[in-house]
Amino acid sequence: GAGVSQSPRYKVAKRGQDVALRCDPISGHVSLFWYQQALGQGPEFLTYFQNEAQLDKSGLPSDRFFAERPEGSVSTLKIQRTQQEDSAVYLCASSPDSYGYTFGSGTRLTVV
Amino acid sequence: DQQVKQNSPSLSVQEGRISILNCDYTNSMFDYFLWYKKYPAEGPTFLISISSIKDKNEDGRFTVFLNKSAKHLSLHIVPSQPGDSAVYFCAARAEGGSQGNLIFGKGTKLSVKP
DSSP: OOSOEEEOSEEEEOTTOOEEEEEEOOTTOOEEEEEEEOTTSOOEEEEEEETTEEEEOTTOOSTTEEEEOTTSSOEEEEESSOOGGGOEEEEEEEESSSSOOEEOOOEEEEEO | OOSEEOOOSEEEEETTSOEEEEEEEOOTTEEEEEEEEEOTTSOOEEEEEEETTOSEEEETTEEEEEETTTTEEEEEESSOOGGGOEEEEEEEEETTSOTTOOEEOOOEEEEEEO
């Protein structure tokens, strides 16, 4: 596609529920990134893939967060046993190198 | 402790005038800086960047200035247009750090009045 596609656009989850957020990067983009943006804050780095390899996961806030990109294209961010503090916009970005990031529109997760 | 700070949450400018958005950082290991623009319900869009070996980068109406000794950068938009109204984020990356790990400021909301 022409841009980075994220689905769903909005997700409401009950506390304790597991959620999976999908990112379709721009075709051919080697690098893929996940960021979390809380209300009134800037995006915060979660994790980074180069092809299927997860090179940096230092930003994942807890072991409830897990990301994968098994075939080096589509990526899924999974959050287990969601908590209210997980409510945020989750942004995915892709890049052909390490500089030209293109962000998707994000998934707004609300945990109730 | 915030490593990238945008101390002005909002800025209002008249159309045609200059908009100056400021950003301060604390980490001297940052070697690459970027500005992103964000409209509501959309992801951030890359605007302009600058490497730490430069002190100025210009692209059309947008110019970024870097003052390494002051650990300060600014984005100038001239002339400002109503379509420039958005939230602007400053971001930085550390030399030798993970290539994916950008540190963002909290953003400045720019309103350009017709």
